[in-house]
Amino acid sequence: MGIIVQKFGGTSVGTIERILNVAERIREEKERGNEVVVVVSAMGKTTDQLVNMAKQISQQPNKREMDMLLSTGEQVTISLLAMALNQMNLPAVSFTGWQAGILTEAVHGNARISNINTEAIQKQLSEGSIVIVAGFQGITEDGEITTLGRGGSDTTAVALAAALKAEKCDIYTDVSGVFTTDPRYVKSARKLLSVSYDEMLELANLGAGVLHPRAVEFAKNYNVRLEVRSSMEKVDGTAIEGEVKMEQNLVVRGVAFEDEITKVTVLGLRNNLTSLSTIFTTLAQHHINVDIIIQSTTEDGTTNLSFSIHTNDWMETLNVLENNKDYLGYEQLDAENKLAKVSIVGSGMISNPGVAAKMFEVLAEQGIPVKMVSTSEIKVSAVVEDKNMLKAVQALHEAFELGQHHSCKKVSRQ
Ligand code: ADP
Ligand code: ASP
Ligand code: MG
DSSP states (O other), X not given: OOEEEEEEOTGGGSSHHHHHHHXXXXXXXXXXXXXXXXXXXXXXXXXXXXXXXXXXXXXXXXXXXXXXXXXXXXXXXXXXXXXXXXXXXXXXXXXXXXXXXXXXXXXXXSOOEEEEOOHHHHHHHHTXXXXXXXXXXXXXXXXXXXXXXXTTHHHXXXXXXHHTTOSEEEEEESSSSOBSSOTTTOTTOOBOSEEEHHHHHHHXXXXXXXXXXXXXXXXXXXXXXXXXXXXSSOSOOEEEESOOOOGGGOSOOEEEEEXXXXXXXXXXXXXXXXXXXXHHHHHHHTTOOOOOEEEEEOTTSOEEEEEEEEGGGHXXXXXXXXXXXXXXXXXXEEEEEEEEEEEEEOGGGGGOTTHHHHHHHHHHHTTOOOOEEEEETTEXXXXXXXXGHHHHHHHHHHHXXXXXXXXXXXXXXX
């Protein structure tokens, strides 16, 4: 008998009817003879609603109080789900993050899990109970409630699976697996049978919201068997694992995208050895996350620097740069909002030159100007205007033959 961790996301527990459906899925797992630990999200759009309420009071609510507020969403689901299981004569107990022993670092709003004391969960499991844990939350050493960042219930589930040495962690959601791109926007997106930890990490970091990036990090570091699957349909999902063979010998596995990107340009930066470190250290001290960086030297010997940030950080970035203008030593600032990043990801790129070239060719054919570029061994990202984002995704998805049309055609010709 092994331990299985099941995680059900917001849509999957969005109504009482769906909570009863989830209870049924848990019963099936239990009846297969497993010990079951379940992680759930807040019901439906509850977390968004809580955020909206806070915003009606303050544009920058106190971060501790924000965590106190947001952590309540999951607590509603755990108790209702435990009641539903009890009603089916299945012993079940609900735990908030701290009751489940989930310790985090002392950061509000985006805390990392630092340790899990599984004693309380183990005790309940050994007594035959199903344990239901509130996702997305933990507690600091000083007893403060923290949350793990939006989408963080995935991370609670995978971290618990690692700590409990579970056989498997199943992420049940409103799609039936990881697709070649977001199926909500691209109808021809195809479900992947499997995807490697590294590819999934890139996809998640580049905007594929189906898994929280830190969940993938945990799975990779602790070798957790992870599967993304549907909470509604009983079909195979997508396995996320170590080494994965390319299906159909394709070079690219998927296309990810995200909007709300701002490009900041610092013109006439003093050209000395420390000017770059000074500017990025100053931004880091204000917790501003910088993504792509481009620098060029001008004829008069100064440097022009462009970097991309999330648009949410734009006001703060502007303040930091303007308040430190003399210290940083630059002439002028410029910014471009309403940008998006479109990325292609696949481990096959390492050994196939010309992938980036093909991506730029496709974007050029579509008349889409590229503002910034970044690459790694297994991805190429292009920053474009956000009005062009979905057009770029569609075109790249088609050009790299990721869609189901292609594979269907192949089958029907045989
Ligand atoms: P949950 O509430 O279950 O955690 P999420 O909304 O966080 O669900 O994640 C599931 C959603 O992720 C899907 O509805 C889909 O729109 C989106 N998504 C983005 N990229 C992908 C992808 N490559 N494959 C599957 N789903 C994706
Ligand atoms: N309820 C949280 C959110 O909406 C965490 C999660 O669902 O994973 O972001
Ligand atoms: Mg999610």
